[in-house]
Amino acid sequence: MGKKKINYYKEKRWIMAWWYKRNKELQFTDIDMLFQWNKWWKSDFTDSADEAFRNTYYWVKRTVNTMSMDQIKKGRYAVVVNKPIPxxxxxxxxxxxxxxxxxxxxxxxxxxxxxxxxxxxxxxxxxxxxxxxxxxxxxxxxxxxxx
Incomplete structure (x- = not known):
């Protein structure tokens, strides 16, 4: 099975980090993140055991635990696609x-x-x-x- 391309993947990772940093009271397990991710972006990941999802989960968790909210905001805005509609x-x-x-x-x-x-x-x-x-x-x- 080939690797599926996820549109706006970098943005989605930063958005997820922002979400969890802002909502510290939420549980932050891989299953919880998979549920939230699929609520927003259906069918990017289908299984929490998927290697791509595992890597994403660890990246988000590390980002939330090591960066301030301001750093996360800067990271999120740095990956925004700014191309206008032709x-x-x-x-x-x-x-x-x-x-x-x-x-x-x-x-x-x-x-x-x-x-x-x-x-x-x-x-x-x-x-x-x-x-x-x-x-x-x-x-x-x-x-x-x-x-």
């Missing part, structure tokens, strides 16, 4: 009846800095990419596959 892609979306929105890590630090597709500019619920976890490639693939 105008040509937004125009393609609009021509097909959609609107692309990019997440703002400064406004929503516990959400990855990816993209989501909405029906209209003012829509609250995304049509695709519910947690703003789409890459630009996924956005383009969606738009090219839609009528």
């Amino acid at each position: 105008k040509a892609i937004q125009n393609m979306a609009i021509s097909k009846g959609y609107y692309i929105k990019k997440s703002s890590a400064s406004k929503h630090p516990l959400i990855v800095s990816g993209y989501a597709i909405f029906k209209h500019k003012r829509s609250k619920d995304p049509v695709y990419g519910g947690k703003h976890e789409l890459t630009m490639r996924q956005v383009i693939e969606f738009l090219e596959g839609s009528e």
Whole structure:
């Protein structure tokens, strides 16, 4: 079985560290972290015994135990994807009846800095990419596959 690529993996690790640093009263076992991770980002990891998950768990635990909240915030913001939506892609979306929105890590630090597709500019619920976890490639693939 090949290694699955997790979109925004570095951001997700930092977000998880931020979450646990901020919520010190929460249990911090591998099972608890797997549950929280899958609550936010379904199907990145399926098993707490997975080597990639184990490495992620140990990294998050070490980060929470050795870094201050300010250091964690700096680390989280250092990995943010700051690429804006290309105008040509937004125009393609609009021509097909959609609107692309990019997440703002400064406004929503516990959400990855990816993209989501909405029906209209003012829509609250995304049509695709519910947690703003789409890459630009996924956005383009969606738009090219839609009528």
